[in-house]
Amino acid sequence: MNRFLWIIQKQHSGNESWSRLRLMLSSALRCLRPSTCTLALTRQLTHHRLHMGPVETTIQTKLAQALKPEHLEVMNESHMHAVPAGSESHFRVLVVSPQFEGLSLLQRHRLVNETLREELSSCVHALAIQAKTPQQWSSNPSLAKSPPCMGGSKHDNTMAEKLKAGRD
Amino acid sequence: MNSIIRSTARCLRSGAWQYRTAQNNGELLSGWARLMYSSSAGQKTLEEMVKKDKVVVFMKGTPAQPMCGFSNAVVQILRMHGVDSYAAYNVLDDQDIREGVKSFSNWPTIPQVFFNGEFVGGCDILLQMHQSGDLVEELQKLGIRSALLDQEKESK
Numbered sequence: 168m169n170r171f172l173w174i175i176q177k178q179h180s181g182n183e184s185w186s187r188l189r190l191m192l193s194s195a196l197r198c199l200r201p202s203t204c205t206l207a208l209t210r211q212l213t214h215h216r217l218h219m220g221p222v223e224t225t226i227q228t229k230l231a232q233a234l235k236p237e238h239l240e241v242m243n244e245s246h247m248h249a250v251p252a253g254s255e256s257h258f259r260v261l262v263v264s265p266q267f268e269g270l271s272l273l274q275r276h277r278l279v280n281e282t283l284r285e286e287l288s289s290c291v292h293a294l295a296i297q298a299k300t301p302q303q304w305s306s307n308p309s310l311a312k313s314p315p316c317m318g319g320s321k322h323d324n325t326m327a328e329k330l331k332a333g334r335d
Numbered sequence: 336m337n338s339i340i341r342s343t344a345r346c347l348r349s350g351a352w353q354y355r356t357a358q359n360n361g362e363l364l365s366g367w368a369r370l371m372y373s374s375s376a377g378q379k380t381l382e383e384m385v386k387k388d389k390v391v392v393f394m395k396g397t398p399a400q401p402m403c404g405f406s407n408a409v410v411q412i413l414r415m416h417g418v419d420s421y422a423a424y425n426v427l428d429d430q431d432i433r434e435g436v437k438s439f440s441n442w443p444t445i446p447q448v449f450f451n452g453e454f455v456g457g458c459d460i461l462l463q464m465h466q467s468g469d470l471v472e473e474l475q476k477l478g479i480r481s482a483l484l485d486q487e488k489e490s491k
Contacts, residue, residue, distance in 0.1 A: 295405070295458070314404035
């Protein structure tokens, strides 16, 4: 590649348009080369999907079976909180299901809580819920964000038990 | 307030017991069963707590110093609506209240918001009520005029 550019440079030395051409060629070739950044991101995502923790997997399975969602997202947000790396204690779920039709927000959230009763009484410390009907989701397909952690888990002496329950 | 509850709890508590179970590998587990807030007396105390004030919040930390992002979100939403006087109970100070309120409302997480003694929901529900405008209506039913209404008036 460099030799190629050198040859062209020799032929067109002193020509302004050469520098523009050189720039164009370099950036074109850079685009064709796989970006290491993209690869890293893909690897990260693949790593995450292949290494979904057991609690995350259970939550996904239970919600899918109980609520037959059209769209389901389960996010382990433990890394956003004051808990050790690799914890499965804080989750956010987005459930889009026709079963929520006609139900109030409270009723919908209770359905989700009931489905995950076991996890919530053992290792899951926090569960943020978005429960939408398919119509609500299609008119506003947005994922809510959890507020920043204020370190509450650090001062929470029950966390050790919950984290242990998650590891066992 | 918390000290009153704690001393009441001590009087009413009919005893806590310790149980041990052995797992196959011989590891011992122990747990304490506290009767206070699972007893009818405890439930009654919580019932009184949630009915005493129009707006009651069970949270981690205090409104001045929340110790949890979700609890802080509830505080911020109420502040936005101009709701400054409400009862806030810090569950980190009292494990009995923390477990008791979860069993009382059959809701597994903190924060918990009550309007006129009725359980409304947690942070997610309050946020959605705020975004949809329902919160203004609910506050109106409590006889509380949301500050957002005045802001809207000013902007017109």
